[in-house]
Amino acid sequence: QVQLVQSGTEVKKPGASVNLSCKASGYTFTSNYMHWVRQAPGQGLEWMGMIYPRDDSTSYSQKFQGRVTMTRDTSTTTVYMELSSLRSEDTAVYYCVRDNWVFDYWGQGTLVTVSS
Amino acid sequence: ETVLTQSPATLSLSPGERATLSCRASQSVSSYLAWFQQKPGQAPRLLIYDASNRATGIPARFSGSGSGTDFTLTISSVEPEDFAVYYCHQRSNGPYTFGQGTKLEIK
Numbered sequence: 299q300v301q302l303v304q305s306g307t308e309v310k311k312p313g314a315s316v317n318l319s320c321k322a323s324g325y326t327f328t329s330n331y332m333h334w335v336r337q338a339p340g341q342g343l344e345w346m347g348m349i350y351p352r353d354d355s356t357s358y359s360q361k362f363q364g365r366v367t368m369t370r371d372t373s374t375t376t377v378y379m380e381l382s383s384l385r386s387e388d389t390a391v392y393y394c395v396r397d398n399w400v401f402d403y404w405g406q407g408t409l410v411t412v413s414s
Numbered sequence: 415e416t417v418l419t420q421s422p423a424t425l426s427l428s429p430g431e432r433a434t435l436s437c438r439a440s441q442s443v444s445s446y447l448a449w450f451q452q453k454p455g456q457a458p459r460l461l462i463y464d465a466s467n468r469a470t471g472i473p474a475r476f477s478g479s480g481s482g483t484d485f486t487l488t489i490s491s492v493e494p495e496d497f498a499v500y501y502c503h504q505r506s507n508g509p510y511t512f513g514q515g516t517k518l519e520i521k
Binding site: 399406 | 503509
């Protein structure tokens with residue numbers, strides 16, 4: 299069965315970077331785009347960008363352009379999302395989401411807290 | 415970007431009643447509209463894709479309709495487990511966007 303298992307909770311100071319991971323299993327890793335979506339406390343869902351593991355191509359929301367980098371490791375079927383220059387507004391739960399022409403599987407989410 | 419506006423923000427109903435949730439897009443998204451359900455502390459769950467197709471394992475009481483800019487999610491008879499927040503989502507126009515959510519609460 300398809301599983302997306304994300305890395306654990308992070309606490310960062312303003313200005314730092316965070317690197318989150320999402321390990322995929324149960325399907326052909328290189329066949330599907332993977333997206334990152336975040337949710338600030340008590341707020342809605344926000345799309346950040348996507349990566350195609352087959353060729354490492356990416357597309358980012360303009361809001362995060364210059365601060366976000368998505369990569370993948372095909373040997374471990376893992377995608378990574380690095381967000382830099384963190385500020386308090388980046389405090390959120392970050393989800394990886396498989397794209398099968400629909401957002402059909404979601405990771406369990408990783409809480410990132412940015413606080414001095 | 416395509417803005418999705420959901421209404422109402424909160425819907426108060428009793429179990430057994432019919433729920434009608436609306437999602438309006440600022441420009442056409444064709445039929446590339448999905449609905450998700452989210453319960454506290456959980457990741458969103460896909461309910462409906464391409465405006466009217468139920469995802470695997472979703473009960474028949476959930477249905478979706480619409481195309482272009484106006485979409486509706488209907489729960490024919492609300493069950494206790496349906497009280498949650500519902501989001502619409504479009505993948506027609508970049509960047510992908512979500513509505514702000516409708517909270518379905520117990521009356």
